[in-house]
Amino acid sequence: MKIALVGNQNSGKTTLFNLLTGMNAKVGNWPGVTIEKKEGTIKGTKNKIIDLPGIYSLSPYSKEEEIARKYIFEEVPDVIINIVDATNIERSLYLTTQLMELDTNIIVALNMVDILDSRGIKIDIEKLQKELGVKIVEISALKEIGIDKLIKEIDKDNKKINKKIYDKNIEELIDFINVDSIHKRFVKVKLLEGDKRFKKYNKEIYEKRILKCSEKYDTDLEEIIATERYEFIEKVVKNTFKIDKKKSDISEKLDKIFLNKYLAFPIFAVIMFLVYFLSVGVVGRSSSEMVSSLVDVFSSFVSGFLKDIGTSEVLNSLIVDGIIAGVSSVLGFIFQLIILFICISLLEVTGYMSRIAFLLDKIFRYVGLSGKSLIPFIVGSGCSVPGIMGSRIIENDDEREMTAILTPFIPCSAKLPIIAMFSTYFFKDYSGIVAASFYFLAIFIIIISALILSKFVFVDTSDLYISELPLYKMPSFKYVFKDVFDKVVAFIERAGSIILFCSIVVWFLLSFSPSLSYGVDVENSILACIGKSISWIFYPVLGEDNWALTVSIIQGLVAKEQIISSMSVISGFTNSSGMFSSGSIFSSITPAAAYAFVAFNLFSAPCFGALGALRRELGSTKKVLKVVLFQTIIAWIIAFICYQVGIRIEKSIISVADIVICIIIFSILCFIGIKYFKNKDNKCNSCPFGKTCKQLKK
Amino acid sequence: MNLAELKVGDVAKVIKLNINNKKTRRHLLDMGLTRGVVVKVKRVAPTLDPVNIELRGYELCVSRKDLKNIEVEKVYL
Numbered sequence: 001m002k003i004a005l006v007g008n009q010n011s012g013k014t015t016l017f018n019l020l021t022g023m024n025a026k027v028g029n030w031p032g033v034t035i036e037k038k039e040g041t042i043k044g045t046k047n048k049i050i051d052l053p054g055i056y057s058l059s060p061y062s063k064e065e066e067i068a069r070k071y072i073f074e075e076v077p078d079v080i081i082n083i084v085d086a087t088n089i090e091r092s093l094y095l096t097t098q099l100m101e102l103d104t105n106i107i108v109a110l111n112m113v114d115i116l117d118s119r120g121i122k123i124d125i126e127k128l129q130k131e132l133g134v135k136i137v138e139i140s141a142l143k144e145i146g147i148d149k150l151i152k153e154i155d156k157d158n159k160k161i162n163k164k165i166y167d168k169n170i171e172e173l174i175d176f177i178n179v180d181s182i183h184k185r186f187v188k189v190k191l192l193e194g195d196k197r198f199k200k201y202n203k204e205i206y207e208k209r210i211l212k213c214s215e216k217y218d219t220d221l222e223e224i225i226a227t228e229r230y231e232f233i234e235k236v237v238k239n240t241f242k243i244d245k246k247k248s249d250i251s252e253k254l255d256k257i258f259l260n261k262y263l264a265f266p267i268f269a270v271i272m273f274l275v276y277f278l279s280v281g282v283v284g285r286s287s288s289e290m291v292s293s294l295v296d297v298f299s300s301f302v303s304g305f306l307k308d309i310g311t312s313e314v315l316n317s318l319i320v321d322g323i324i325a326g327v328s329s330v331l332g333f334i335f336q337l338i339i340l341f342i343c344i345s346l347l348e349v350t351g352y353m354s355r356i357a358f359l360l361d362k363i364f365r366y367v368g369l370s371g372k373s374l375i376p377f378i379v380g381s382g383c384s385v386p387g388i389m390g391s392r393i394i395e396n397d398d399e400r401e402m403t404a405i406l407t408p409f410i411p412c413s414a415k416l417p418i419i420a421m422f423s424t425y426f427f428k429d430y431s432g433i434v435a436a437s438f439y440f441l442a443i444f445i446i447i448i449s450a451l452i453l454s455k456f457v458f459v460d461t462s463d464l465y466i467s468e469l470p471l472y473k474m475p476s477f478k479y480v481f482k483d484v485f486d487k488v489v490a491f492i493e494r495a496g497s498i499i500l501f502c503s504i505v506v507w508f509l510l511s512f513s514p515s516l517s518y519g520v521d522v523e524n525s526i527l528a529c530i531g532k533s534i535s536w537i538f539y540p541v542l543g544e545d546n547w548a549l550t551v552s553i554i555q556g557l558v559a560k561e562q563i564i565s566s567m568s569v570i571s572g573f574t575n576s577s578g579m580f581s582s583g584s585i586f587s588s589i590t591p592a593a594a595y596a597f598v599a600f601n602l603f604s605a606p607c608f609g610a611l612g613a614l615r616r617e618l619g620s621t622k623k624v625l626k627v628v629l630f631q632t633i634i635a636w637i638i639a640f641i642c643y644q645v646g647i648r649i650e651k652s653i654i655s656v657a658d659i660v661i662c663i664i665i666f667s668i669l670c671f672i673g674i675k676y677f678k679n680k681d682n683k684c685n686s687c688p689f690g691k692t693c694k695q696l697k698k
Numbered sequence: 699m700n701l702a703e704l705k706v707g708d709v710a711k712v713i714k715l716n717i718n719n720k721k722t723r724r725h726l727l728d729m730g731l732t733r734g735v736v737v738k739v740k741r742v743a744p745t746l747d748p749v750n751i752e753l754r755g756y757e758l759c760v761s762r763k764d765l766k767n768i769e770v771e772k773v774y775l
Contacts, residue, residue, distance in 0.1 A: 057728035061721040090754040091730050223715065226727035230735070230754075255741070264744050358759050362745040365761070465748055466725050466764070469757040 001047045003154060004071060006099060007083035008092055009054035009395075010351075010470040012111045014038075015141040015479050016083055017051045020151065025051075027486050029619050030067050035397065042151055050077070056091070058098045058186075060195050063397050069197075072102060076182065079154055080106040083141075087112050087119055087471070089241065090233050093132075097165060097229045100134060101186040105160055107135045107153050114140040120244030128240040133161030142476055165232040166225065169213055177206050193222040251351075251471040258352070264359055271352070272378050279340035280382020280413065287335035295328035314518045317511060318504075326503030329559060330496045333385045333609055337491060340379060340386040341484040344393055349475040353393060354467060361465050367447055368454025370399040373406075377446075380407040383414070384606050388613040389491060398458035402450060404617040405627050408606035409446050411438060414560040415602055421564060422598045425576040426591040434595070438602060445603060445638065448670075495612030502608040506558050522570050527551055541600060541639040542593045543647065548585045549597060559607045592646025596639040603635035699772060701765035702749070704739045710770035711736050717767045726764065730754045736773060 005020075007013040017025070021040030030037045030053075038051040052071060053064035060066065071077070082099050084092040099106050116123065129136045135158035139146035162185060164171050170192065177188045179201040190198045192210055210221060217224050258267055277283060299320045306316045347353045353372065360371030372394045380387025387407040394400040411419065423434040509527040513520040522528060531551035538553075539545055548570045556563040571586055573579040580586050589597070605611065605628040615624045648654045704710055712735050717723040730753055731737070737753040747762040 057724075059724045059728060061724055088756045091756055094728065094730065219714075222720075222724065223727060223732070226724075227732040227734070230730060230732050259741060259743075259750075261744050354759075358743055358748060358750065359745070361759075361761070362743065362747045465759070465761040466722070466729060467759050468729070469750060469759055 001078040001154070002075065003042065003047050003049040004075075004077035004080045005049060005051045005083065006068065006080055006095065007054065008056055008085065008088075008095060010468065011054070011083050011085045011088075011092065012141040013051065013054055013083050014483075015476065016081075016109065016111070016139070016147075017049070018479060018482055019141060019144060019147050020049055023482075025486070027490055035064060035067060036392075042154070045151065045155070047154060049081075050075075055095065057095060060197050064395075072104070073183065077104055080104050081109055081150070081154070082106050083109045083111050085112055086110050086116055086123065086138075087121065089237055090230070093233045093236070094229055096132065096134070097232060098186070100132065100160065100163060100165075101189055102183045103186075104183075105158055107137060107150070107158060108132070109146075109150055110136055110138050111141055113138040114143045114145060119249065122242040124240045124242075128236065131163075131236045131239060133163045134158075135160070166228045169216060170221070170225065170228065173209060173213055176209060189225060193225055194220065249471070254472050255355075255469075258355055259358070268356065268359060271347075272375070275340070275343045275347075275375070276378055276382060279336055279343060279386055280379055284336040284339055284382065284386075285413065287339075288332040291331050291335060292328055295324065295331065299324045299328075314511075317518075318507070321511070322504045322507035323500070325507070326500040329503060329609060330492065330499050333383070334488065334492070336383055336386050337389060337488055338484060340390060341487050342480060344375070344390055345480045345483045346475055348393065349473060349480060351470045351472045354469055357465075357467060358469065365465065367450035368399070368458070369403060369406075369450055370394045370396060373399070373403040376403050376407045377410055380410040380412060382412065384408045384410070384412045384610040385495075385613045387412075388610060388617055389487070391617060401618060401623075402453050402458050404614060405453070405630070406446050406449055408610050408614075408631065409442055409449065409603055411442055411602055412560070414607070417561055418563055418598055418601055421576050422594045425580060426589075426594040438598065441599065441638070442602060445634065449634065491613070491616060494616040495609070498612040498615055499608045502611070503558055506555065510555070522551070522566075523548075527554060530554065537636075538600075541596050541636065541643050543590065543643060544588055544593070546585070546588070549589075553601065553604070556601055557605060557608055559609070560601065563601060590647070590650060592643050592650055595646050596643035599642045600635045600639035603638055604632045606631070699770055701737070701739075701751070701760075701768040701770050702762050704770070704772070706739050706741060709736060709738045709773045709775060711773050712768060713771050714769040715767065716769060717764065722764055726760070726768075729758055731758075731768065737770070 005013060005017055017038060017040070020042050022043040024043075025038050025040035028037045028039075029035065035053050040049055040051075041047065042049050050071070052068045055062070055065045055068050058065055058069055058072075060069075072080075080099055080102070082096050084096060086092075096106075096108060110123075110125075125136055125138060135153060135156075137146055137150045137153055139150055141147075166174070173192060174185065174188045177191060179187045179191070181187045181201060187198050187201060191202055191206060192213075194210075214221050214224070257263060302324065303316060303320045306319065344353075347356070356375070357371040360374055362371075364371050364373050373391075375393060376387045376391040378387075379390050384407055387410070388404045391400050391404040391407060394403055419435050419438050420431075423431040423438075427434040506527070509530065510522065510525050511520070512518055512526055513524050514526055514529050528547060528551055531547040531554065535545050535547045535550040538550060542549060548567070551570065552563045552566040555566040567579060567586065568574050571579045571584045573581070573584060578584065580589060606614075611624060611628065614627060615621060618624055618627070645654075645659060649656060649659070699710075701710065701712075712731060712733055714733065715723055715726065715731065717726065735753055737751045739749060740752045740757060741750040743750070743759075748759045749762055749765055750757055750759050751765075752758075
């Protein structure tokens, strides 16, 4: 049998899914979107179960709801398990009233029955079952109560009774309409709601009747149907629920602290600092350093062993410098990821994540991002890989993808040595200011890119913010570990393979000459040839045709800190004063070119690790290639501007003051531009176009 | 009077949703903001937007500009 699990967000759906399937769930993405798809087999049976996205309704307006509808109509599950939060009954039953209209049998799993007593709620289950016309099983996913009973109920033939829940006018209309489809009643109701996806069943005569009927209510039937669903629920709840004067609960008290006008941001800053400190700060970094030193020991052991048994030098290098080095760069991320995922999982399960969105929404909404985007950005300043992987806390598909794409723009800790080396050598006394300027540049570029992306690429980032503030909950550690485990496995599967593959390719390009002889110097390698043939691209950016810098940029794809080691290998100098001295290949670099070079490396394609993570989050290689192109073009433009402006400052054609004033003017223009765009889109009533506005006419 | 005009602690009954954007309106309806429902303004974000309201036994956060288009009638307890 095919079972579908349906329920609201924060209803305990994922916990129930894990309980029903045990450890044999497969995590993937729904086709075409990056919304998680989980499939599994219910333990002890052969019944397949699928976890549909957490939804509040089956309306045609969100991707999650569309996925759920598509599944229900195309895959036609045999049973739908509808998980309902007993402590939030009215809103949860709203989805149930829609599922009740399907032909499919449904079982309502009434969750959180364990805390009903403490909240002063008593439910007459028998009566509730009768009023809704569906089978109800009381469960607690957290305390693992009633799960076996639920599994047994699936195989029983629980016929549901189709209740007529609307008023006379609507019910008459439903009887009048005839459609040739499965889930007849559901489709009919959708026709009344004016749902475009079911347009093909509509007929002129129906439309006339629907219009006539809606005139009676002075609004369209979509609103009336929603209202009557809730009226039905209110009646049912009144008959079956006994709620003692609501006891003041702990969430109320916690919110007084966490969402306090003055305390909210300081507390948030402390929590963010902890997440940063643990995942990519001291703790995360030292753990990944430990892994890489272990790998070093291992690889020298393997190298020695291979030499002893007489393996050729090429194969030895492939295994040690190619494969093991590639694997170690994947492993290096794993600890950081595990810590980050634990932090995120705890923030999500406890309910604090929804509060973060509430606190920061206003600020990030300006540029089309979610309030939760701040978390990937903060984590990304340590390492882009966990940052990108952290973007999945954002529910809206487009906001999530935008955040994932923009996260690598934050200078990560691997980019720090590049910034430090160039600013210290070229700008000496001003190195601090120059280094800081890269961070400001990054923030500026993120804002601009977010505006560009939200205007032209991701149009669905409408500034819609309607979000539930769930109650605070104690986390279930079993669930947190399962969640973290699933995510890490998914990272290794999808991102790990791409990182490994790319590392081997670069190893090959670096170790072989164009005539495929092994063991050549860097300047004779295939990579140097490539560098020489494409270095002209960087002429407008660096002011010279320097193949060595080009090669370093390509090597930076493996890991950004490799840029400096690559430069020292090519020049033969280990410190910066030698590297840029007159005998070196890098001697002709000017401060302007240096600034532009750093800027290019900050914004261009991130390392393979980050690309692997992007591949995992965006769901397709094609999208990743587009992103790389977007980022590299942006990086080139920025570097170009930096160099051209810089070279003019060097030649004293323009002064620093000119630049500062230009930036101020530009910022003011941008600010006005944002205000203008915002007005144009959202405030139809007050916008200067008024009734002549094209969007309004549509 | 609209929902954005209420102060923290105020209770009101929803009269009408004057929202043009179908997606926003449907989402609000789905979340239980239907005609006749009683809502309470619980708290405002430190940035003054969004607003946290209580209805149907749970808490919902909505941005101020959407609340402006929800007509309400104040209820005095």
